[in-house]
Amino acid sequence: MIYLDANATSRLRPEAVKALSAALADGAFANPSSVHRLGRSARALLREARREVLALLGSTQGEAELVFTSGGTEACNLMLLGFLGGAKAIAQGGHIVTSAIEHPAVLEPLAELERQGWEVSYVLPASDGRVAAAAIAEACRKDTVLVVLMAANNETGAVQPVAEAARLIAAQGMAPIFVSDATQAVGKTHLDVRELFDAGVLAIAFSGHKLGAPAGIGALVYSTKADRCYSLAPIIRGGPQEQRLRGGTENVVGALAFGAVASAVRQDLDADLARRRKLRDALWLLMQERIPDAVRLGPAPEAEAVSESGATEASVSNTLLVRFPGCRGDDLVAALDLNGVAASTGSACSSGRQDVSPSVRALGLQGQAAREVIRFSLDWHTSSTEVEAAGAIIARTVGQLRSAGAQELTDAA
Amino acid sequence: MQPEAGPFSDGVPTPTIGERVVVAMSGGVDSCAAALMLHEAGYSVIGVSMQVWDYRQHGGSESRATCCAPADFDDAREIAERSDFPYFVFDFEESFRASVIDPFVDSYLRGLTPNPCLDCNRKVKFRELRRRAAGLEARWVATGHYAQVRPVSAPDGSTVLGLFTAVDDRKDQSYFLYAMTQHDLQTTLFPVGGMTKPEVRQYLAERGFKVAHKGESQDICFVSSSVGEFVRRRAGHRAEAHGRGKIVSREGVELGHHEGIYQYTVGQRRGLGVSSSHPLYVLQIDPEENTVTVGSKEELQRASFMVDDVNWIAGIAPQAPLEVVAKLRYRHAGVRCRVVPITAKLVRVEFLDEWSAVSPGQAAVFYASSQDTDATVQVLGGGIITRDRHE
CATH class of the missing domain: 2.40.30.10 (Translation factors)
Incomplete structure (x- = not known):
């Protein structure tokens, strides 16, 4: 099976497996809150993991703090609800600005706030999947309390202008809480948390399993400027763990794997970004050659070419969103599964049903065309041999589905 | 390797062992058993669930046992995962709306009493299933319908495939399958058609699947309250033209009022709200005049x-x-x-x-x-x- 669904989750990196085995075999079983030597040892390991994950973001403790969570979704919830300062502040209501293409981990907490009387403005992206920074800034009002904009979209791979939007808002003399879901950007872009924090972003949220750590560990990273200005409150109350922001005994084993993976990703980041970009573009070339009417969606490749500096990347390194006219995405995912390629239509709910997501709708596709979209996302281990094989399988499978569709038309006539 | 004859032969074309069969799995007892039987018989089963109507999106209750709601798919998924065969959920809502819901509503507004399960089986289930199967390079499809296929002599003396009622006459579903063609029958399997319902339940229970004890699904899966209420809600302003009107005798004498022709069915006796010395039945529903004509049983x-x-x-x-x-x-x-x-x-x-x-x-x-x-x-x-x- 050729795995091209890394935006859903990554295969465990060997560094994670090694860290997990070591942690499970000895040392790290103790509670980091315990006073004894084993507890101290666990706490030291946890601190080291925290340092490694911050280092991946180009940051250090002091200027940024990191709260380990159960994953990206919890981190997003903490980032949104925690920064609003608890129930009392939430009850006061206010205005929120976000994009229409956020992940449910952001959209659902916002929907709950709407039910409680908050007003939310959803800014649409352009047809390349990118939200204009100016549109975010324009949507802000005097009573805007919170702005949340994802760093990169999970389906289109479009990188969003988070720092730029934060700077524009600051230039307007406004100071809403600005946070970002960076789940799809960490490890797939040159995400610079220092630049984000300098621009006025207060926190980012992300998960470990998109990088090759196991699911069950994520992080909220916030600027230390933030706790001077705002009261970040826990949403899970319990013991005083994680700077009193997340009660509950720490997932030390998960954090160690996250730390080990973060270290490996950091050391290999430039090479991996270049490698996956190249493979992704090679995959697209193979498709174009064999399926001439295939349409590449999301940020234009030209926008990529001028962004070699890394600072203005238009899309993440690994994502290829494609439309094959006349070939339904859910059919193609199923047929590719049987033919040995794992891909996705972009959003699968737990029931397995595949809906057309707001991110795909926002690309301007109407009706049937919106259902003809499929996402290929390359993982850290994807090889050029696999890409070549996948290209051939995809072309053959699209042909297979199209001839089945043509047969159907003949039968109906 | 010589292809082996499958166990569902009896003079009817069957897939060879290992051949792909796409099985429509509603999540109910019968289709779960059908998929499992084919899997155990050695076919390469691909389970497919058709999401046709999502109550959460249409304001209905989520708790009702229906045939194609997401929660019902859990049992289908469990069978597939425990047996390790591929399983996919496809969204057929558009096709279901266009081929079943809209014609259902239109028919009621035209004074007819449609059976939406017929359209669903013919225009959604089998048609979409075959289309998906072709895309997955599978010639064969199977469902959990209680019906059987056997060779018969055609009126012209040739041998063709015949559709027969199920062994379990209380569960027989052949009524819904009258529109099948020879082409359909040549590549369709009904694995539970030769079993009784208790046998089907026992088959699943013996293998430890809790779906064995699941209840029966409703006949009209998408109507959670009354049909009249559903039609009124879906038809919107179109229902108004067919709203309150006259109930008349065959001679044209006005006997009372109805609350929308789509609330009535020819042959209906109850709930007419017209008093009479002898029982009255709906004889005719006229959408143009927006009248319901009633009369005696003899006139019906x-x-x-x-x-x-x-x-x-x-x-x-x-x-x-x-x-x-x-x-x-x-x-x-x-x-x-x-x-x-x-x-x-x-x-x-x-x-x-x-x-x-x-x-x-x-x-x-x-x-x-x-x-x-x-x-x-x-x-x-x-x-x-x-x-x-x-x-």
């Missing part, structure tokens, strides 16, 4: 009726009048009739015993007038009962 009964859009499963329409047993709705016991061909697609059906009422919009399905040796009956064909035009 007819000597004959017309059936349109007729399909003959053998692929050959009879040239001469044919005696059949006709079922005029699902679970109808059936009555002896003579089918008189008018055109290739249109027939007149005459009652041979007592006269009876018919509901325009329902299917009339024609069964052979003699039983097979094992008490199963051949389904010859069927069509849709048309509105009365000769009165």
Whole structure:
């Protein structure tokens, strides 16, 4: 099976497996809150993991703090609800600005706030999947309390202008809480948390399993400027763990794997970004050659070419969103599964049903065309041999589905 | 390697062992058992669930047992995962809306009493299933319908495939399958057709699947309250034109008011809100005049009726009048009739015993007038009962 669904989750990196085995075999079983030597040892390991994950973001403790969570979704919830300062502040209501293409981990907490009387403005992206920074800034009002904009979209791979939007808002003399879901950007872009924090972003949220750590560990990273200005409150109350922001005994084993993976990703980041970009573009070339009417969606490749500096990347390194006219995405995912390629239509709910997501709708596709979209996302281990094989399988499978569709038309006539 | 004959042979074409079979899995007892039986028989099963109507999106209750809601798929998924065969959920809502819901609402507004399960089976389930199967390079499809396929002699003497009622006559679903063609029957399997429902449940229970004890699904899966309420909500302003109107006698005498013609069915007796010395029945529903005509039981009964859009499963329409047993709705016991061909697609059906009422919009399905040796009956064909035009 050729795995091209890394935006859903990554295969465990060997560094994670090694860290997990070591942690499970000895040392790290103790509670980091315990006073004894084993507890101290666990706490030291946890601190080291925290340092490694911050280092991946180009940051250090002091200027940024990191709260380990159960994953990206919890981190997003903490980032949104925690920064609003608890129930009392939430009850006061206010205005929120976000994009229409956020992940449910952001959209659902916002929907709950709407039910409680908050007003939310959803800014649409352009047809390349990118939200204009100016549109975010324009949507802000005097009573805007919170702005949340994802760093990169999970389906289109479009990188969003988070720092730029934060700077524009600051230039307007406004100071809403600005946070970002960076789940799809960490490890797939040159995400610079220092630049984000300098621009006025207060926190980012992300998960470990998109990088090759196991699911069950994520992080909220916030600027230390933030706790001077705002009261970040826990949403899970319990013991005083994680700077009193997340009660509950720490997932030390998960954090160690996250730390080990973060270290490996950091050391290999430039090479991996270049490698996956190249493979992704090679995959697209193979498709174009064999399926001439295939349409590449999301940020234009030209926008990529001028962004070699890394600072203005238009899309993440690994994502290829494609439309094959006349070939339904859910059919193609199923047929590719049987033919040995794992891909996705972009959003699968737990029931397995595949809906057309707001991110795909926002690309301007109407009706049937919106259902003809499929996402290929390359993982850290994807090889050029696999890409070549996948290209051939995809072309053959699209042909297979199209001839089945043509047969159907003949039968109906 | 020589292809082996499959276990579901009996003179009927069967897939070879290992061949792909796409099984429609609603999540109910019967389709779960069908998939598992084919898997155990050695076929390469691909489970497919068709998401046709999501109650959460249409304001209905989520708790009702329905045939195709996401929660029902859990059991299908469990079977697939424990047996390790591929399983996919496809969204058929658009096709379901266009082929089932909209025609259902339109029919009620036209004064008919449609059976949406017929359209669903024919235009959604089988058509979409075949399309998906072709895309997955599978020639064969299977469902959990209670029906059987067997070779028979066609009127012209050739051997064709016949559709037969199920072994379990209380569960028989052949009524819904009258529109199948020879082409369909050549590549469709009904694995539970030869079993009784208790046997099917036991088969699953023996293997430890909790779906064995699941309840029966409803006939109209997408209507959570009353049909009238559903039609009014879906039709919106179109329902207003067919709202409150007159209830009249056959002579045109106004007897009372109705609250929308789509609330009524020909043959209905209860809930007319008209007082009379003798029981009154709905005789006719006129969408143009927006009236409901009522009368006595005798006036309701007819000597004959017309059936349109007729399909003959053998692929050959009879040239001469044919005696059949006709079922005029699902679970109808059936009555002896003579089918008189008018055109290739249109027939007149005459009652041979007592006269009876018919509901325009329902299917009339024609069964052979003699039983097979094992008490199963051949389904010859069927069509849709048309509105009365000769009165």
